[in-house]
Amino acid sequence: MIELRSAFHEYNAGTVVKLPDLTAGHGEELLILGLSGSGKTTLLHVLAGLLKPTGGSYRLDGTDLYSLGESERDRFRGNNIGLIFQAMHLIRSLTVLDNLKLAQYMAGRKQDEAKIRRLCSDLDIGPKLYSYPDELSHGQKQRVSIARAVVNDPVLLLADEPTSSLDDLRSGDVLNLLRKQAAETGATLIISTHDQRVKAHIPTVLTLDQPEGEVAG
């Protein structure tokens, strides 16, 4: 269960991004639509515990993330929140298997290779465990980044523009995978995009307003 109330973020440059009020329970799917600059990424970063909002309150399963110490928050994030980016940011010097083990290691979890193998065969990248990211196709990389986001059974799965550079068919695939993985762990799935095609897959939509007039700091 996530709850965001009357939050906003003011960047150093003086740009204030107002964030919508938002509630989502376990297993729910939410699509955040908005034009470029409307604050989608800012919202996801706040939800992920990466960016402390200047004002407002945020709770994830009752935990006030931003009242935690920084290291605790990192650990909490590693164990409870899965993140997927448009640029997948896999670690190029590690194999697929090690990228996934890294996720378990950084979250301070037991390194469970069997689980990784299961997950990867679910995602059709089983034979690529020992490949390096540079040896994978774009779609395969995307699957690895999905696997990395769900390997620690997060309660919240956040995807920032996961489909923007994909064709219709592939974007449908990725959305299905995300939904399936989220459903398997009972996670709340929040996808942000300006890609209108996603609407066909996820009916619950939150549309962000046009960026407000910039306020001088």
Next chain:
Amino acid sequence: MNLLKLSTAYLKKNLLSTILNVLLLSFGIATIVILVLFSYQLEENLYKNAEGIDVVVGAKGSPIQLILSGIYHIDNPTGNIDLGEAKQLMRHPMVASAIPLALGDNYRGYRIVGTTTAYLEKYRAEPASGSLWDFEFEIVLGSDVAEQTNLAIGDRIVSSHGFSEAGHVHDDHELTVVGILHPTGTVLDRLILTGVETMWGIHQPHDHDHEDEYHSDQAHDDEHVHTHNHADGDSHSHSHDNHQQDGHFHENGHSHDHAGHHHTHGRAITDETFLDEGYDDEQITALLIRYSNPLAAAQFPRFVNDRTSMQAAAPAVEVTRLLSLLGVGLEAIRLFAFVLIFASVLGIFIALLNSMKERKYDLAIMRTLGGSRWKLFSHVVLEGVMISVAGGVLGLLMGHGAMEGIGRLFSEAQQFAVTGFVYVPGEELILLLAAAVGVLSSLIPAVMAYRTEIAETLSKS
């Protein structure tokens, strides 16, 4: 997965720069290791060989030269001293013991030292095979000499005059190997030892005249042990009737036949009888003296230098002077090593700094995956330390290897054998220096990793 594996993965990815940095540091470390090994062995050699020698008495000249020739058998001697005069010093109350040395010949570059068995006792040298000399013209080989020349007991050699192989050959006196010493780790290993009287015997004038040679060779006058003519000069036998104080020397006379000569070889002068044997108008090269009481150090050298035609030089003083002279050179090499190490600090720093730029996203991702700032900091420092410790270990190995190589290269040329197979107490501390290099050079990149702003970094993708 752990930090070690993670750092290794990044090092592997930049293999070339990793290897270059490891090598760069290892050269610096190796240079220091060589210095440490060299000075250690040098000092050990210098002090070990001079142990129990409070002062060396020889002909006037450079005191360092007297020490170098008298104890370490490196430089040419300063000249000779009259045995009669030397004996007066040996009887001096401040002198507890005095070992006479007569130099002047070599065999294939190995110095032949005429002395008494006290010299061998001082270095705790015992024959590994054969025995010590009992008679004139019998020689005992140091362990290295035996090994390098392949001489065995019973072999006969002729010595060359002077200290290089090129010297005039004393082919009319054959020397017989009667013993080979155990290795002592001292200068003895590279010497050929015999009784003093052998040296006098060798240099006795013979039928064929080589006076001209003697005089054409300037160094010769200094080196020559025997410069006076015996009345019985045409005889090869040492029947020093004229010196004899009591009859026993002659009675012990021993006659045998070899190489067609008929030598009458006298029984060797022993340490106990040395003072009483006579021969006072013979010459020796140096006396190695131990004082009977520590106060002598202040008075005895001054007495010798002021009141006699000889000079006294204290090894403790001269060795310290020598090391301080040498220290300047060693200091220069040490400086060079530190320049290399500083260069490798820069090298590792630049390599890590560059990789930080490439790895900005990786670091941000690690944070999103739950890694703390300190974990990223350690990850980068570990990387620097891994390079530097690898460089340190490699440098240690290379330093020992190079020292061994140098030792072998000069094994025949130098009086001090140096080896790479030696452990200098505390040398492993150099790994701490290496680790410090790693920490130092990775500190700034690690701080950069620590300060990674996740949201900012990720939204710049």
